[in-house]
Amino acid sequence: MKKLEFYRKYNLGRVxxxxxxxxxxxxxxxxxxxxxxxxxxxxxxxxxKSYGTNVLTLRxxxxxxxxxxxxxxxxxxxxxxxxxxxxVRDLESVEGVVEVRYAPPLFNGVAVDAWSHPLVxxxxxxxxxxxHFFKSLLMEGFGKLGDGFGGVLFYIFYMTGRAMxxxxxxxxxxxxxxxxxxxxxxxxxxxxGVLDFRGFFGNEAVFHVYDGLEANILRGSxxxxxxxxxxxIAGFMSGVWGLPYGKVAVRExxxxxxxxRFCEIRVERKS
Numbered sequence: 190m191k192k193l194e195f196y197r198k199y200n201l202g203r204v205x206x207x208x209x210x211x212x213x214x215x216x217x218x219x220x221x222x223x224x225x226x227x228x229x230x231x232x233x234x235x236x237x238k239s240y241g242t243n244v245l246t247l248r249x250x251x252x253x254x255x256x257x258x259x260x261x262x263x264x265x266x267x268x269x270x271x272x273x274x275x276x277v278r279d280l281e282s283v284e285g286v287v288e289v290r291y292a293p294p295l296f297n298g299v300a301v302d303a304w305s306h307p308l309v310x311x312x313x314x315x316x317x318x319x320x321h322f323f324k325s326l327l328m329e330g331f332g333k334l335g336d337g338f339g340g341v342l343f344y345i346f347y348m349t350g351r352a353m354x355x356x357x358x359x360x361x362x363x364x365x366x367x368x369x370x371x372x373x374x375x376x377x378x379x380x381x382g383v384l385d386f387r388g389f390f391g392n393e394a395v396f397h398v399y400d401g402l403e404a405n406i407l408r409g410s411x412x413x414x415x416x417x418x419x420x421x422i423a424g425f426m427s428g429v430w431g432l433p434y435g436k437v438a439v440r441e442x443x444x445x446x447x448x449x450r451f452c453e454i455r456v457e458r459k460s
Contacts, residue, residue: 190385193399196377201317202246203261203302210265212245212300213273214292215280219258223285224249233260233286236279240269257287261302311357324406331412339412343420347434350424358425365429369394372425381418385451392460394426398452404445414441419454426456 205212223229230249237244243265250259266273273291280289292303308315330338353375354368362368373384373396382401386394398404403415423439430437436459443453 190397191383193383196383202248202263203305205245205263205300206298207245207265207300208298209267210243210298211267211270212263212294212298213266213270214300214302215262215264215276216288216290216292216302216304217260217262217280217286218288219260219285220287221252221255221257224258226285229283229285230260232283233262233280236276236283237262237264239279240272240276242266242269242276259305261305263300313356320402320406323402327403327406327412327417328410331410339414339416342416343423344434346417346420347424347427350421350426351428352424353421354425354428359428368429376421381421384422392458394429394456394458396422396454396456398454399450401445401452404452408446415444415452418452422454423456426458430458432458 205214217233219229230247234244234247245263245265246261248261250261252258266276269276273293277289277291280286290304292300294300308317327342330342334341353372358368358371358375362371369386373386376382376384380402381398382404383399385397385399387397388395398415398418401415401418403418407415419439419441423437427434427437438457438459440455440457441452442455443449443451445452
């Protein structure tokens with residue numbers, strides 16, 4: 190298990206704030222195999238440097254093999270706003286570049302990626318739900334519906350975890366060890382927290398969740414457990430074991446809400 194200090198906050202970065210600047214977004218579309226040339230990104234950035242512009246963010250899409258590559262660059266054009274068409278022209282002259290588009294500031298000091306839709310993860314459409322949304326979901330759900338909301342939440346996320354296994358993790362990874370390892374990384378990449386698989390102990394699979402989003406939101410509340418987190422992990426393990434709903438039990442034996450460093454979730458395979 191890596192220490193939490195190993196990880197770094199990642200800003201999705203498709204909205205840029207430059208209070209006193211003139212942020213522009215550029216979409217540079219590359220031919221499918223353009224990134225085979227290691228100098229290409231350097232040449233794109235060199236165009237911005239030649240105009241004395243400050244690059245704010247750089248993002249490269251993760252296309253399937255054979256698809257065009259999209260490079261999103263945001264830059265502060267405070268000193269070169271009148272030259273934006275010249276920048277586009279120079280970018281278009283770079284070998285491997287198929288198309289260049291640009292978007293001026295949405296309003297003073299704010300620029301956005303104007304082209305990306307839909308958002309996709311592992312071939313499926315994705316939606317970004319921030320912690321404010323999730324906190325409202327939890328607090329309002331339990332506040333209005335009571336303890337029964339926990340059961341609904343658990344079942345929804347159980348089926349989500351099961352679908353995650355069936356739709357792609359189980360197809361991509363064949364060995365159980367690889368399936369669980371991939372799930373743990375996706376759990377983190379989706380923002381749920383750092384998931385540490387401790388191993389199989391008899392009929393149980395044991396996980397530790399560090400810096401869990403749901404546990405942090407529920408800290409100090411009267412809610413007894415992280416229903417969404419437990420459901421997601423239990424649903425995934427039901428897929429690993431090939432068991433129907435009701436044949437997998439899950440319990441939480443330690444939790445940050447009770448002063449522990451992590452939440453321990455134990456998933457049991459019923460006989």
